[in-house]
Amino acid sequence: MMTKGGPARSRSKVWSALGGVLLVVGLSSCAANAGNEEESQTEVTEAPMDLGEQVLGDWASEEKGQPHLTFAEAGKVSGSDGCNGIGGEYTVNDEDVTVSLGAATLKACPGVDDWLRGVATVTVDGDTMQVMNADGDEIGQLQRSDAAAE
Template sequence: MKRLAALMAAGALALGLAACGSSSGPAAEAPASPDGTWGVEAEGQPWMNLGSDGKISGSDGCNNLVGQWTQKDGVVDLGAMGSTMMYCEGVDSWLSGAATATISGEKMTFSDAKGDQIGALTRSK
């Protein structure tokens, strides 16, 4: 009988210690990786490639874009992007004004320096 009581006590202790190591809520998900191409590389269309090396290349539909990006807490910081300065009639060059971006599924939503949403692109590669 003492042996059974000792085994039950040891089992209860083991369960108690195991419970201490578990989390009480769902595991935090890692932010989605922005690496890849967003939008379609077609004339007059905005697209952006975020390289795994932290480099940006792309187009606002008219001008070429270059720069560097970082990600922290799920927000992609696009830093200071450089661009060509061509005039293209009828092209909305909103992407050249992007400062940050967030990802939800396969959609990247871009915001300007004031935090206003200015557009979105879908992952293509």
């Protein structure tokens, strides 16, 4: 016995059910992609540089004579106390950098404070280098002056 609209009505129900399934799948896909967009927009932060990387480069002061130091990757340091050339080696420790100066020139420069000649250790805080003497007292500061900081 055949009911009124039998095969046509069955096809209609199948298409309706299939459309519902496709709608649910489509919405699930959108929700999944929305989560991926959030993940892809999450900012990736770099690990902080260790002290050995932070100290590398050129550091200077605007004081008379423009005292400055340059820390190279090979553990070498060079510069000027504002009057005389200085140089030596440095070693990176857990919390600071130990500087061992070698021979330097010794010309007289009236009015120039040669405080940088007393460097024993340095620490870095952003673009500022604190310079300490052998007693651990801060004797001055230098500012990062190389293009790598920009």
